[in-house]
Amino acid sequence: MLKMTDVSKVFRTELVETHALSDFSLTIDEGEFVTITGPSGCGKTTFLNIAGLLETHTSGEYLLDGTDVLSLNDYQRAKLRNQKIGFIFQSFNLMPDLNLFDNIDVPLRYRGMKSAERKERIEAALESVGLLARKKHVPSQLSGGQQQRIAIARALVGEPLFLLADEPTGNLDSNTAQGVLELLQEINEAGTTIIMVTHDQELASRSKRNIHILDGRISSPALTTVSSEPQAAAASI
Amino acid sequence: MIEAGPILRAMTRNKLGVILITLQIAFTMTVVINAIFIINERSSLMARPSGLDEANMFYISSVGFGDDYNGPVTVADDLAMLRQLPGVENATVTNAIPVSGSGSNSGVRLSDDESAAAAFAAYYRVDEQAIDTMDLDLIAGRNFNTGDIQWREPGQDLLRQELVISRALGERLFPDRPLNDVLGETIYIAGLQPQTVIGVVNQLQGPWPTNSMVELSMLQPMPSVGGRSTYLIRTEPGERDRLMAEVEEMLVSTNENRIVRGLMSLEQTREESYRIDSAMSTVLWVVISTLIFITCMGIVGLAVFGINRRRKQIGTRRALGATRSEILSYFMTENFLVTAIGVFLGAVLTIGFSIVLTSSFNMPTMAWYYTPIGMLALIVIGQIAVLGPSSGAARTEPAIATRSV
Structure with a gap:
């Protein structure tokens, strides 16, 4: 589903060259719940941005659902993001001026979906996070946890290939x-792949697989560290 | 317009900026459209033809003095010399110049009593060469002949009874009658013998261009040969400016008992007569340009502020799948909606203000198309104004969505 081979990301300025990711290879299969951990500045966010097609990598190969994303233009990347990836952000990133219904509607509108189908999906997504009754409310009328549930509903409503969660419990x-974590686990158990960036070891211990990044490289075996027991995985970090 | 619903709902949560810019657009539209209407009215007034070949005409006055000055002989000699000058088509003597702002008029009656005048018309007292000199279009009847002309000294009674009138005066005095039927009709002018209409010219404006009765005029075959004589001269194309200097010099040199003054082309006369209207149009254009500029700045300012405030939201939209063109479209749509509300409010104000102008200042009613054209123009201007900031927003990178600041 997601396969990175020797992916590197270099940020260049006139004075300095920073290797954010180096020879990064990783394969994630359908249905996995993978956490990405590491200290600040290790490259977690760079990985997330590349995996989520928010940035392009400098070299290497990244196949998303069989498509080599390096060859895609900006428009194609946007469309692929919209169709294949659901994002959950640390600070929720809801549109404060839109009500909950319109917030969840955002990715569906960019998909060009018919109004009736959008309405059906949005209400189902709101129902799944227990906030259907508050669909006319704006984000500021919700608690932090409720806002993150709306963000999760927004990520799920398009039925993406996988969810990319950036410190979803950080705030x-x-x-x-x-x-929120229990909700993500339920979603994963229902079949949705989740890739979660976090610095929280407790969260990492709940995932099926943890990838630890250090200085832009994987410091734990990316392709083999799979644990059926979350606690055992946590112990290996 | 796919985002119109959410954008409108979002606007209701940020009312102040939207209300202020909407009012500014509405105010601008009201002022701009009414100002353009006034300018166009003035321009069409200024563009009206006088009926004369203005481009090739000029005039000059001769004022005689002293006992040795012989008015009738001087005028006859001057006209003869003028008509023989190479490059001169014809010349006449007249008491007034069309569109000059100075002349005479009289009440015109259809019966010999003290009833109210049917019209007030400007009159030109000229010789039989006037129609040709002015290059007027005689559309009915005949011109004066030499025998019709009464060369008149000051204080001498006016005896002639022939009259050539403008089409507009004929239509005013005898509505719904063919112009040929007007010939032979008698009209009454205070202090004169009953006058008989012998001819009709298509157009001859009076001396007062802003007067509503400017098109009502008549030619009387009674040129004055007193102290002051004004010669109106038509030249061949391209000869006017040369002849203006030559004629002035000739008149000065041929008679010591007079002063020559007031040399001016009809084009200069028109320009001077409409100077206030022209200045008013310029001032209104400055007001229009300033208002549109300020409104554009307001639109740009609101757009830039909104975009900077929502930079992370734009990044999030991009992360959720918005293409650059969809971001551009979002902000263009947002601006369109704000401007549309403003122009609809402005349309109501524009029509209301126009009604006030019409009823209070006796202005003509504004044509219906001014308002929709103004609405469309302001929407287009608004879209152009916001294109730059929106394009900037569209270049926002989606990775902004994951940045913590």
């Missing part, structure tokens, strides 16, 4: 974070 208290 939440521990109780709320627990609820």
Whole structure:
């Protein structure tokens, strides 16, 4: 589903050249729940941006659902993002001026979907996160946890190939974070692949596989560290 | 327009900026459209033909003094010399010049009593060469002949009874009658014998261009040969400017008992007569340009502020699958909606203001198409104004969505 081979990302300025990712190889299969961990500045966000087609990599090969994304232009990348990837951001990134219904509607509109189908999907997504009754509310009327549930609903509504979650509990208290994590696990158990970037070891321990990045390279075996027992995986980090 | 619904709902949560820019657009539209209407009205007034071959005409006055000055002889000699000058088509003597702002008029009656005048018309007292000199289009009847002309000294009674009138005066005095039927009709002018219409010219404006009765005029065959005589001269094309200097010099040198003054082309006269209208149009254009510029700046300012405030939202939209053209379209649509609300409000104000101008200042009613054209123009201007900021927004990278600041 997602296969990176020797992917590198170099940021260049006039004075300095920074290797954010080096020879990064990773394969993620359908149905996995993978966490990406590592210290600040190790390249987690760069990985997430490349995996989510938000940035292009400098060299190497990245196949997303069989498509070599390096050859795609900006328009094609946008369309591929819209159809294949659901994003969950640390600070939710909801549109404060739009109500919840319109927020979840955003990716569907860019897909050019008919109004009736969009409405059906949005209400189903709201129902799945338990906030259908508040569809006319704006984000500021919700708690942080509720806002993240709306962000998850927005990520899921397009039925993407996988979810990319960037520190999804980073702005939440521990109780709320627990609820969000359980929701993500339910989603994964229902068959959706999840790739989650986090610095929270507790969260990482709940995933089926953890990839640890250090200085732009994978420091734990990316293709083999699979654990059926979350606690055992956590112990290996 | 796919985003129109969410954009409108979002606008209701950020009312102040939208309301202010909407009011600015509405105010601009009201002022601009009414100002353009006024300019166009003035321009069409200024563009009206006088009926004369203005491009090739000029005039000059001769004012005699002293006992040795013989008016009738001087005028006859001057006209003879003028008509023989190479490059001169014809010349006449007249008491007034069309569109000059200075002349005479009289009430015209259809019966010999004290009833109210049927019209007030400017009159030109000229000789039989006037129609040719002015290059007027005689559309009915005949010109004066030499025998019709009464060369008149100051204080002498006016005896002649023939009259050539403008088409507009004929239509005013005898509505719904063919112009040929007007010939032979008698009209009454205070202090004169009953006058008989012998001819009709297509157009001859009076001396007062802003007067609503400017098209009502008549030619009387009674040129004055008193102290002051004004010669109106038509030249061959391209000869006017040369002849203006030559004629002035000739008149000065041929008679010591007079002063020659007031040399001016009809084009200069028209320009001077319409100077206030022309200046008003210029001022209104400055007002229009300033208002449109300020409104454009307001639109750009609101757009730039909105874009900078929502930079992360734009990145998020890009991350969620918006293409650059969809981001561009989003902000163009947003601007379109703001401008559309403004121009609809402006349309109501424009029509209301126009009604006030019409009823309070006796202005003509504004044509219906001014408002829709103004609405369309402002929408287009608004879209052009916001194109730059929107294009900038469209270049926002999707990776902004994952940045923490």
